[in-house]
Amino acid sequence: MAQTDLHMHSSASLDEEISPRGLAERCRQNGMTLAALTDHNSVEGVAEFMWRGAQLGVRTIPGIELDCMEHGHNLHILGYGLDIADQTLKQALHEIRALQTQAGVRLMDAVEALGIRFEREQVLEQAKGGIVSAEGIAASALQLAENQQHPLLRPLLPGGELSDRPLVNFYWSVCAPGKPAYQPVDFPSAGQVIDWIHAAGGIAVLAHPGASLKNGTDVDAVLTLPLDGVEVFTRYHNAAQTAFYLEKTQQKGLLVTGGSDFHGRIKPDLEVGDIDFSGMESKAREMLLAALD
Template sequence: MSWLDLHMHSNQSDDGEYTPEELMELCVQNGVRTAAVADHNSTRAVQRAQTRAEALGITCISGVELDCTHQGVDLHLLGYWIDPMHPGFAAAEQDIWEQEQRAGSKRIELAKALGIQFKTCDALLSAKQGVVTGEMIAEAALEQDPENPLLAPYQPGGARSDNPFVNFYWDFFSQGKPAYVPITFMSLKEAVELVTAAGGVPVLAHPGNNVHENAELLADIAARGVKGLEAYSSYHSPEQTAFYLEQAAQLSLAVSCGSDFHGKIKPSIRLGGTECGGHEAELLRGLECQIPR
């Protein structure tokens, strides 16, 4: 277990389970002493989490995870030590939320066209402000269509059953998959500029999920002002971690460590559960050195 976890989500993300206060209490229970709440396109949880963290005697770094795109590839950009009150974050959240509300019905339609059966009303019951995610559809489908061979990998004992809901999302609803619904995200350049304008450090989240060890693409991303890589991620295999550590060194990027904890949609992921080889203090210093002065 690691005392550093710089990627977690509260219920201010559309797919997070716990309140900001509960999240900080879970950090204490799991031995996390320095955390960063990085909700999807939202900074609304930051001040609440920091207030509770201070009362508990731990550190909560202000953070965010912005959806963005570069060279046609959807990316997630983390921002650390941001000013959560910067108006650009509220504007970005509102834009994405409105698009996500419209995309929900299309996701339901595409999933059913693939032969995945579930009651639309059950997926809508889990929706936050009308946003239906792939994970919500997975939860409804796995309960109501247990014999469907398409869902066998996500059932207990299946190859994708460790985190069935989010794995279902990556396999069916992420970019390039059959139920993907495009959302118009800001560019990587705009995301980097927003994080930097808010006084933060832009770090590429779980690159193994989006960059797929494409060194040329990664170098181009770094050239756009990204200052760090989340090389230590719950998504990464040991081989991927080694690759991104090497790339970070070659590109002079700081390295981050995060579990991407959400709660029930990722049941096998624990706060502080992403090991970073005992390098917590070193990683934190490297990231702090990137804070705009």
């Protein structure tokens, strides 16, 4: 278990239920000494997380995880040390949420068109900020007996090959790019997102590239962006991928970071601090803190 976790989500994200305060307490329980809250397209939980972290003696960093598009890939860019009150950033987040709200309605229609039933009103009531997530649809659909024999849902049910993470696996098997219910969102470019982070005084880090850039496709092109670092150490990378991205990152002279991508119930196998830094934790955190000073 590491003492540094730079990628975690609270209830300010669409797909998590633990409060920012509760997450800070979990960090303390798990022995974190440096932690960053990086909710999806939101900084709403940062102040509460940092306030509680300070009370508990956990050093905290304001953060965010922004969706963007680049070379046909949906990428995630982590921002650290940014001013969460920056007006340009706040306006950008408002616009992104509007896009997600529209896409959520289309997503519900697309899932229903596949013959998957769910309680639409229930999903809408539980949607955070009015933004419907695939995981929210799944939580409703998997409870209905009429869906038990649906071929797309059977693998997600107890005993199925995707039952270890049924909610997030519903997204990957039904709603992700290339899947039958996929609904594209016109997210900003990676370059624009990086500009927003820099303008807000933060540093920009490419999140879990092995999960976004399959088999290293377009890695060199993406790394020409004005990034400050790459999330090398993550459970999404196997040993070969970790070595590959570490070499690429060091060649570019970029920061090396790591995080659990803790999400609570939708990714129950990911725990706060569950990161293998391959003996580089101290160096990674020292470089990050120096960059933030």
